[in-house]
């Protein structure tokens with residue numbers, strides 16, 4: 192029998208032996224570099240972050256103490272801070288224990304070593320950041336002198352990627368100032384991330400908004416300060432100058448000149464920043480990505496979830512103290528705080544929009560020209576915004592692209608189509624008859640138009656159906672109707688097989704021979720009819736048949752004013768009449784711009800070839816085979 196792991200059997204009793212997990216550091220580093228972090232470059236962010244936290248902890252305990260961070264590049268990379276430093280005991284407890292952090296106690300609260308610094312002010316929390324250095328180096332050296340215990344001897348810790356470390360204390364004078372220097376010699380395969388230029392640009396990338404002084408000193412001695420106050424914290428001579436400065440910042444960060452910049456300030460979560468409004472339309476499907484800093488340090492340039500989905504027309508840069516990072520520190524942790532921040536920022540953007548409607552119609556027009564879709568999405572769920580924005584929102588109508596307010600003034604009854612395709616079919620004809628139709632086929636438009644009577648009492652909105660359009664078309668005169676009767680009978684026979692009725696009317700434009708009034712119900716009806724034809728089961732075919740009797744059918748309206756139709760209604764030869772009816776129906780189908788069924792394609796094909804045949808063998812053309820006069 193197997194002995195359970197961790198227990199031994201001695202003299203018939205179980206002896207349980209406590210063991211400690213062994214951690215293979217190489218495996219852990221591999222995990223971090225390949226599965227947690229998006230790129231080896233994060234090593235610099237982790238080093239900077241530790242330095243920033245150390246300085247924050249010291250200045251909290253000792254206000255006015257030096258607060259400097261210096262990164263030195265060259266064959267060896269070093270980062271020195273004037274922060275809180277470490278004693279020998281701290282090194283064993285925090286630095287050399289993976290997963291232990293001085294910034295968090297076992298229970299998640301502030302650890303004693305967190306000193307006077309509020310947890311809110313520190314960036315680190317997981318106790319794994321330093322491992323990121325092993326992604327670019329095999330050995331890290333940390334030399335530190337504690338500010339909390341200035342009499343404790345300075346210490347030198349050398350940690351290796353195989354998991355071993357050495358620690359020695361240094362003579363008291365070896366490190367003059369409290370603080371810490373971390374040094375590493377990059378591996379040859381990491382040169383790409385550790386060269387002077389690269390370190391400078393990485394430091395700028397991550398640290399541009401850090402609140403303590405950060406300087407990069409290159410091998411040739413050039414010193415560059417990489418951070419300055421956030422653009423929203425910089426003083427400006429006037430509101431105009433401030434707007435200009437924020438627009439310039441947007442160009443630097445995002446590469447576009449914003450239509451406007453909305454300042455963001457949520458003191459409850461220590462959030463400051465800006466939302467830049469995009470000057471051009473953007474697909475709502477495109478994820479809006481924002482630049483998020485946590486306590487100054489860049490978390491992500493592509494953070495999602497900061498704003499509600501509808502706010503896809505802005506790009507934000509924010510710095511916050513209360514949001515939590517994921518362990519990779521490259522995304523925001525989705526929690527109740529993030530949800531509350533998202534709502535609050537959404538409200539702020541909504542207020543900006545409401546402010547425009549009240550105070551800056553010109554800017555509102557420019558905004559809507561680019562982002563009416565977003566505005567419509569928003570207005571649909573927000574009654575106040577609907578009231579504010581509906582008069583300004585453009586819609587496609589039979590009077591062209593106009594606002595609903597304008598359209599409602601000219602049309603007491605507004606008909607709205609459900610699909611773009613329905614609108615395309617009827618718009619030219621309905622427009623000519625004076626019927627006011629709005630294209631409700633675009634996202635949100637159908638719902639919004641239906642809400643018009645709430646905002647504008649007295650206006651009436653109906654859904655457009657084929658019967659409404661035909662009711663607006665003039666009848667052909669009785670004599671013409673009578674003369675066309677034989678052709679119409681043939682046409683009804685041919686087109687009726689496709690679930691479509693045929694009528695003769697007079698309408699403008701006269702250049703249009705026929706109009707196909709079709710809607711979704713009529714199309715479903717055809718599908719049902721098709722199905723009923725195929726279903727042999729008695730009960731089902733009865734049910735489908737009953738349904739068919741009640742649903743509207745499509746209508747082919749032939750235009751009596753059109754010269755071609757005038758000639759067609761005079762055709763007496765039955766074959767040519769059938770082909771002509773098929774061709775007129777086929778052309779109307781094509782104008783409806785919707786996918787054709789296989790039966791409809793076959794009809795078009797047949798009509799086209801028959802007409803070709805007629806044209807080629809008409810009087811004066813080559814005789815048909817078998818009719819070439821040779822009496823075959």
Ligand SMILES: Nc1ncnc2c1ncn2[C@@H]1O[C@H](COP(=O)(O)OP(=O)(O)OP(=O)(O)O)[C@@H](O)[C@H]1O
Nearest residue numbers: 241245285286292293315316317318319320321371
């Ligand atoms: N420059 C420094 N000055 C003082 N202490 C430091 C410094 N760098 C690291 N430490 C100590 O080492 C500990 C571990 O650092 P590490 O970067 O691994 O984790 P962390 O910063 O606590 O958390 P995170 O994994 O979230 O970065 C820190 O909690 C801190 O006590």
